[in-house]
Amino acid sequence: MIAALKAHLPILLVAVPLFAAPLCALFRHPLFAWTVSMLVTAAAFAGSLCLLAMVMAGGPLSYYLGGWAPPWGIEFRLDAVNAIILVIVAGVGAVTMAYARASVGQEISRAAQPLFYTAMLLCLAGLMGVAATGDAFNLFVFLEISSLSSYVIIAMGAERDKRALTSAYTYLMMGTIGATFYVIGIGLIYTVTGTLNMADMAARIGELEQTRTIPVAFAFILVGLALKLAMYPLHLWLPNAYTYAPTVVTAFLAATSTKVAGYASLRFIYTVFAADFAFEERTLLFLFLPLGLVAMFASSAVAIFQSDVKRLLAYSSIAQVGYMVLGVSYGNVTGLSATILHLFNHALMKGGLFLAVGCVIFRTGSHSIDAFRGLGRQMPWTMAAFVIGGLALIGLPATVGFVSKWYLVLGAFERGWWPVALLIVASSLLAVIYIWRVVEIAYLQPAPAGVAVKEAPLSLLLPCWVLILACVVFGVYADPTVTIAETAAQSLFFDPGAGLPPMDGP
Amino acid sequence: MTHYLILRVIAKLMVGPIMLFALYVQFHGDFGPGGGFQAGVIFAAALILYGLVFDLTALRRFASLELLCSVMALGWLLYVGVGFATMLLGGRFLDYDFLAADPVAGQHIGILLIELGVGITVAATMLIIFEVYAGRKIATEGEDDA
Numbered sequence: 005m006i007a008a009l010k011a012h013l014p015i016l017l018v019a020v021p022l023f024a025a026p027l028c029a030l031f032r033h034p035l036f037a038w039t040v041s042m043l044v045t046a047a048a049f050a051g052s053l054c055l056l057a058m059v060m061a062g063g064p065l066s067y068y069l070g071g072w073a074p075p076w077g078i079e080f081r082l083d084a085v086n087a088i089i090l091v092i093v094a095g096v097g098a099v100t101m102a103y104a105r106a107s108v109g110q111e112i113s114r115a116a117q118p119l120f121y122t123a124m125l126l127c128l129a130g131l132m133g134v135a136a137t138g139d140a141f142n143l144f145v146f147l148e149i150s151s152l153s154s155y156v157i158i159a160m161g162a163e164r165d166k167r168a169l170t171s172a173y174t175y176l177m178m179g180t181i182g183a184t185f186y187v188i189g190i191g192l193i194y195t196v197t198g199t200l201n202m203a204d205m206a207a208r209i210g211e212l213e214q215t216r217t218i219p220v221a222f223a224f225i226l227v228g229l230a231l232k233l234a235m236y237p238l239h240l241w242l243p244n245a246y247t248y249a250p251t252v253v254t255a256f257l258a259a260t261s262t263k264v265a266g267y268a269s270l271r272f273i274y275t276v277f278a279a280d281f282a283f284e285e286r287t288l289l290f291l292f293l294p295l296g297l298v299a300m301f302a303s304s305a306v307a308i309f310q311s312d313v314k315r316l317l318a319y320s321s322i323a324q325v326g327y328m329v330l331g332v333s334y335g336n337v338t339g340l341s342a343t344i345l346h347l348f349n350h351a352l353m354k355g356g357l358f359l360a361v362g363c364v365i366f367r368t369g370s371h372s373i374d375a376f377r378g379l380g381r382q383m384p385w386t387m388a389a390f391v392i393g394g395l396a397l398i399g400l401p402a403t404v405g406f407v408s409k410w411y412l413v414l415g416a417f418e419r420g421w422w423p424v425a426l427l428i429v430a431s432s433l434l435a436v437i438y439i440w441r442v443v444e445i446a447y448l449q450p451a452p453a454g455v456a457v458k459e460a461p462l463s464l465l466l467p468c469w470v471l472i473l474a475c476v477v478f479g480v481y482a483d484p485t486v487t488i489a490e491t492a493a494q495s496l497f498f499d500p501g502a503g504l505p506p507m508d509g510p
Numbered sequence: 511m512t513h514y515l516i517l518r519v520i521a522k523l524m525v526g527p528i529m530l531f532a533l534y535v536q537f538h539g540d541f542g543p544g545g546g547f548q549a550g551v552i553f554a555a556a557l558i559l560y561g562l563v564f565d566l567t568a569l570r571r572f573a574s575l576e577l578l579c580s581v582m583a584l585g586w587l588l589y590v591g592v593g594f595a596t597m598l599l600g601g602r603f604l605d606y607d608f609l610a611a612d613p614v615a616g617q618h619i620g621i622l623l624i625e626l627g628v629g630i631t632v633a634a635t636m637l638i639i640f641e642v643y644a645g646r647k648i649a650t651e652g653e654d655d656a
Contacts, residue, residue: 015603023590026583071605 010058014067014080014136017051017090018146020044021129025122034117038105041121045101045128048094052132056087060491066138074138075201081138084492088344089135089267092351096259096471097128099355103467104252107362111250112160120160124256126153131264140190140276141200143268144183147232150264151179154257158249171244178241182231189224192217193276206276219283225272226287232265235329236299239322246318247371251362254314258321259355263347266328270343273332274496285335292333297427299326304434308441313361314371316438317354320397323431324350330424331412339415340493341486342408348485349396349404349478356471357393360386363460363468376442378451383459387446389472394439396475399432403479407486514563521563528556536629540618546625550632557633558640566644575641578634585630592623 009016024044028037059065064083068074082090101124112120130150137143155176161168194200196217197208212218227238234242242262246254277284300323307319324346331343361371363386368375380387396403409428416425451457459465478485536549561569593604601608606620 012597012603015597019590019593019603023587023594026586026590030580030583030587032579067602069603069605071602071607 010054012067013051013055013058014065014082015069017048017055017094018080018129018133018136021048021125021132025125025129028118028122028125032115032118034109034114037118037121038101038108041104041125042098042101044125045094045098048128048132049091049098052087052090052094055082056084056091056488059084059087060488064495075199075204078142079138079201079203080136081203082136083495084488085270085344085496086135086267088348088488088492089264090132092263092348093128093131093135093260096256096351096355099467099470100252100256100259100359103255103359103362103464106461106463107251107366110366111252112163116160116163120157120250123153123156123160124252126150127157127256127261131260134264135267138202139200140193140202140205141187144187144190147186147268148183150261151183151232154253154261155179157253158245158257161249161253164250165248167244168248171241171248175241175245178231178238182228182238184228185224185231186228189221189226189228192221192224202271202276206278209277213278213281213283218277222272222277222281222283222287226269229265229269229272233262233269234265234322234325236295236302236322236326239299239303239325242322243315243318246321247312247315251358251365255355255358255362258317258358259351262321262325263351266325266343266347270332270340270496274340288333288335292329293424296326296328296330296333297424299323299329300427300431301434304431304438307438308434310438311373312371313364313373313376313442314358316373316442317357317361320435320438321350321354323435324354324397327408327412327428330428331415334415334419334421336415336418337490337493337497338411338418340496341489342411342415344489344492345411345485346408348489349408349475352404352471352474352478353393353396356468356475357390357397359464359468359471360390360393363389363464366460366464367457373442373445376446377449378446379457380443380447382451382457385465386460386468387443389465389468390446391443392472393475394435394443396479398435398439401479402476404475404482404485405479407479407482411486411489518563521559525556525560528559529553532556532629532633536625537622539625540621546628547632549625550629551636553629553633554636554640557637561640561644566641570641573637573641575638578638578641582631582634582638585627585632585634587627588630589624589627592620592627596620 021044024040028040059082064081066074066082067080069078069080072078104124108117108120127150130146130148130153133146134143134150137146155172158175159169159172190200193205193209196212196215197205199205199208209218231238246258249257273284303319303323303326307316307323310316310319328343328346328350331339331346333339363383364375364379365371367383392403396405399405399409409432412428413425416422416428532549532553535544535552536546539545539549557569557573596605596608597603599608604620604624606617607613609616609619
């Protein structure tokens with residue numbers, strides 16, 4: 005039984021949420037839907053940890069669907085890179101789902117709750133699928149599953165604020181353009197290589213790099229995924245979508261959806277297209293480096309002037325994506341490890357921060373910065389979580405933010421780009437400013453007279469603190485994450501999985 | 511629409527054959543062009559035509575939103591269920607060979623069930639979209655609600 009489960013683990017991670025989602029739609033009961041979702045996400049988290057252990061111990065593994073062996077059939081190929089992404093998605097999914105019971109109960113009407121959980125599970129399945137698959141077209145299908153369901157769950161914020169509808173619509177437009185660009189790129193590669201399997205593509209592209217088609221395909225795929233990633237000039241959908249979505253959705257998407265898009269870009273940059281592809285080297289140097297730097301400064305600067313805490317954190321997310329893009333632009337293993345580390349670390353801190361803001365929304369009903377007045381005393385645990393999350397965002401030692409920035413700076417030195425290292429430190433100062441604004445209002449300003457705000461209930465605080473404590477634990481004890489990130493970066497660079505035989509059936 | 515006699519009679523005549531054609535496309539899918547997506551859309555088109563000509567209320571009498579939602583979920587469960595069935599029978603996800611003693615017969619059963627799941631879900635989803643939009647128009651114009 006255990007052996008059979010293990011053999012099917014890659015597909016089970018995607019198929020079980022996909023199976024549970026219609027159950028929630030069929031038996032439309034809020035408590036039933038939540039219980040199913042909770043069990044499924046917890047199981048997915050356990051499964052993804054198991055998969056990560058398998059990959060770290062035994063190297064990459066491959067599973068194919070139906071009776072069709074790759075490169076013909078759909079292949080799920082897992083190495084350290086996507087195993088860690090699966091852990092992020094399932095882990096944050098489980099934590100936010102635990103938080104959802106109370107938060108969704110307040111923010112979404114009873115009748116809509118089962119369908120909300122259906123869409124959440126679909127979104128989870130889609131994100132897990134994007135991370136697990138080794139088939140370029142299958143990636144598109146899962147990307148669409150996750151995107152379409154995320155438009156729905158963002159729009160469900162409309163019960164509190166009608167602006168959620170327009171933000172979901174904007175995201176739908178931008179997301180569809182992104183997906184279309186991606187599929188055009190895949191179509192172009194397919195016309196010249198005749199394959200959709202990523203590993204097979206990689207083997208065939210080598211001799212075709214001189215043609216015009218391959219750089220064009222590369223550009224289409226990269227722009228498409230950059231839209232999903234909210235890479236700097238293509239980020240316009242993100243602030244509104246994060247601001248008006250229900251709390252749980254914001255925390256879940258902020259911690260997972262951009263990470264998965266980031267992973268998909270890495271997969272294409274390194275696995276499908278060779279790292280020494282000249283066009284790609286120029287793209288990294290002349291596009292990723294400046295755009296990453298601009299994102300770090302411009303978005304942090306915009307974040308400083310926000311009067312809405314959710315929007316402030318949303319702009320900060322765009323800046324953090326800038327750090328990830330910067331790490332990729334170095335074109336060395338250290339930079340890439342920093343990017344993968346930051347994918348993981350940023351998921352922890354942004355997830356934790358959004359959940360802390362969610363506690364405030366639960367008690368005050370507002371995410372405007374004015375609602376935080378005096379909360380330092382009234383909601384001590386929530387605000388303490390916010391402060392620790394904020395410190396991690398700034399990159400204070402003993403938090404995860406420090407670990408990723410440390411490796412980012414190391415990578416810059418390795419490349420001999422010391423001004424970049426200085427800029428990383430300088431941009432962290434901007435984070436100090438926007439986090440301080442919230443902290444100042446919460447701790448140094450008196451609460452408005454006559455309004456008593458209670459501390460958030462334990463069912464909200466506990467999930468929030470799980471992520472916040474993880475920020476500290478993986479900041480102090482960074483060995484496991486650094487090892488995984490380095491293994492992942494190595495496997496992207498040198499691809500030990502090339503020519504890997506498919507995993508044996510049960 | 512009550513005055514358009516020709517439209518009503520023709521629509522009444524058409525609905526049946528369209529549904530029949532949908533079933534043909536559905537079950538002929540493994541021999542020729544066709545399959546669940548096309549069949550689902552054609553099947554839904556028959557009911558949408560009925561709803562357009564005979565009023566949304568008439569359509570909702572036998573295809574309410576709640577029912578359609580459950581039907582949609584069932585079709586979807588059928589699809590994923592086949593995947594789990596093949597795994598329980600000892601194969602990989604969606605490996606139809608294991609659905610029968612003879613792999614060819616297994617492939618036949620597998621694709622039939624999968625396409626049926628797709629067809630049911632697509633038809634139900636099309637109808638849901640139609641009913642939600644059409645119902646919205648009634649609500650905003652303040653005519654008699656369904």
